[in-house]
Amino acid sequence: MQHPSITRTERTGYPQLEEQPKRDIYDEEIFSGERVWLDPNNGNLILKCNLAKYIMEHYDFDLVEG
Incomplete structure (x- = not known):
């Protein structure tokens, strides 16, 4: 009896890859x-902690004090 991963690889030709985060x-x-956040112009995903940095780098915005 073989390990299920070996059987699946022999049957399909591909190992089961772990889902990447x-x-x-x-x-x-x-x-x-x-x-x-999803940038509709290019499909980039941006976390909230990186949103200000992303906007300044990709859209030439400046962050100023109010």
């Missing part, structure tokens, strides 16, 4: 249930 544009892991 999603990451935002700055390589921060996105956890289940966490809210992220």
